[in-house]
Amino acid sequence: MTPPSRGKRDPEVAAADSPATGSPARAPATRSPASSPATGPPATEAGLVARAQAGDVSAFEQLSSAYADRLFMLLLRLLGDRAEAEDVAQEVMLRAWQGIARFQGRSSYFTWLYRIAVNEANRALDKRARRPAGVAIRDQELQLPGSPADDPSRQAEVSELRVALGRALAGLPPALRTAIVLRDVEGLSTQEAAEIAGVSQAAFKSRLHQARLRVRAAVGDEALVTAGG
Amino acid sequence: MGIPGHTDDHRWSQQHLSHYVEGDLRRRARRRLDRHARDCVDCGRGIRAMHALVYAVQGLDGLAGVRAPASIFDRVRLAGGSESLSPRGA
Numbered sequence: 001m002t003p004p005s006r007g008k009r010d011p012e013v014a015a016a017d018s019p020a021t022g023s024p025a026r027a028p029a030t031r032s033p034a035s036s037p038a039t040g041p042p043a044t045e046a047g048l049v050a051r052a053q054a055g056d057v058s059a060f061e062q063l064s065s066a067y068a069d070r071l072f073m074l075l076l077r078l079l080g081d082r083a084e085a086e087d088v089a090q091e092v093m094l095r096a097w098q099g100i101a102r103f104q105g106r107s108s109y110f111t112w113l114y115r116i117a118v119n120e121a122n123r124a125l126d127k128r129a130r131r132p133a134g135v136a137i138r139d140q141e142l143q144l145p146g147s148p149a150d151d152p153s154r155q156a157e158v159s160e161l162r163v164a165l166g167r168a169l170a171g172l173p174p175a176l177r178t179a180i181v182l183r184d185v186e187g188l189s190t191q192e193a194a195e196i197a198g199v200s201q202a203a204f205k206s207r208l209h210q211a212r213l214r215v216r217a218a219v220g221d222e223a224l225v226t227a228g229g
Numbered sequence: 230m231g232i233p234g235h236t237d238d239h240r241w242s243q244q245h246l247s248h249y250v251e252g253d254l255r256r257r258a259r260r261r262l263d264r265h266a267r268d269c270v271d272c273g274r275g276i277r278a279m280h281a282l283v284y285a286v287q288g289l290d291g292l293a294g295v296r297a298p299a300s301i302f303d304r305v306r307l308a309g310g311s312e313s314l315s316p317r318g319a
Contacts, residue, residue, distance in 0.1 A: 057309035061302050068297035076295065086298045094304040165285055184286040209247040212282060216246075221278035224285065 045109060052100045060097055067110055068093075071117050077181045078121040080170050088124050092117045107195055114196045118178055125174045154227075161219070161227035168218035176211035183208050238265040242272045246279040 043051075043062065051059035071092065075085040095116050103112055169177055175197075182193035183204075194204035216224065242265045248254050249262050266272040 057305060060305065060309075064302075065297075068301050069295065072297035072301070073295050077289075086300065089297060089301050090304045093301055094308060097305045097308060161285055162289070165282075165289065169286075169289075180286060184283055185289045187287065205248075205251075205253060209245075209251070209253075212247040212279065213244070215286070216275075216278055216282050219282070221274050224278040224281040225274060227281070227285070 046105075049100070049103065049105070049109060052097075053103070057097070060100060063109065064093060064096060064113065067113055071113060074114065074117055074181065074186065075121055077169075077185060078118070078174070078178060079124060084124060084128075088117075088120050092120050095120065111192055111195050114182075115198060118182075118196055119198070122174050122178070157223075157227040161223055164219045164223055165215065168215040171218065172211055172214060176207050176214065179204060179207035180211040180215065184212075239269060239272065242266060242269070243275060246272075246275045249276060250279045250283055 043059070045063065048059045048063035052063055068089075072085060072089050075088050075092070076082065079085045079088065092113070096113055099116070103109070107115075169180065172180070178197055179193070182188050182196055183190065186193075188196070190201050190204060190208075194201040197204055197207070199207070238261065242262045245254060245258070245262060249259065254262065262272070266276055
């Protein structure tokens with residue numbers, strides 16, 4: 001199943017507060033890679049939603065597993081802790097299962113599921129913040145892989161930038177981190193990202209810009225320009 | 230100090246670098262920032278830094294290839310056993 005609009009960019013926000021529209025048939029990828037049990041023809045996403053809404057757990061798993069890896073990566077990025085991300089991922093799936101009957105297809109299933117994930121991640125972060133000795137976010141969960149660049153000094157610069165970016169993202173308030181992760185790391189369009197974050201596009205943009213300004217301040221222009229150039 | 234309006238333009242430009250690289254500024258605002266950045270070393274570097282930041286963050290794909298844990302549906306299966314014909318809210 002093709003992930004929705006990864007890398008998509010919309011340079012101009014036309015209607016900042018336009019409501020979500022669409023139907024299950026408009027879901028980002030309406031064909032599931034899997035087939036219906038025993039019958040042969042591939043199950044459509046809308047068909048899987050209908051079966052899940054009727055109480056078919058295996059249809060729900062088939063429907064949601066297409067997004068499971070990406071959803072888990074999102075949780076890792078937002079939470080920065082693998083054990084917590086695993087726990088929250090299970091909770092997200094449970095919440096989605098419990099709420100699937102209320103899914104009306106006004107947004108894509110992916111958007112709906114991601115929204116649950118962001119809400120659950122924020123809930124987990126709130127809990128963490130209330131703990132007396134908060135668990136520190138592990139920077140390495142937010143870092144990039146090694147660069148294939150040949151020049152060792154350049155590699156070191158890029159590596160330092162990654163560490164600094166990871167720290168800066170981890171230090172953002174959850175709402176700002178969510179904005180920059182959904183838009184810049186996940187590459188979702190502003191409309192999708194705002195819908196997932198549960199705010200208007202204008203509010204989402206404001207969070208995104210604030211997040212970028214804070215990350216820029218934390219990392220520093222010198223590091224960004226040197227490693228980025 | 231120096232050029233009248235420069236400080237205002239500078240502060241405003243610094244606050245709108247992300248809008249600038251995102252393409253969220255109207256034409257007049259974009260021209261204002263362009264005009265200021267031509268003469269302001271800080272803002273010129275700020276634009277490059279913001280472009281670099283967005284590019285670098287887009288490349289934060291160190292988790293590519295990470296798989297969801299096999300346990301991800303465990304709670305659904307547990308709940309599904311007792312609610313298999315009626316998910317909550319149905």
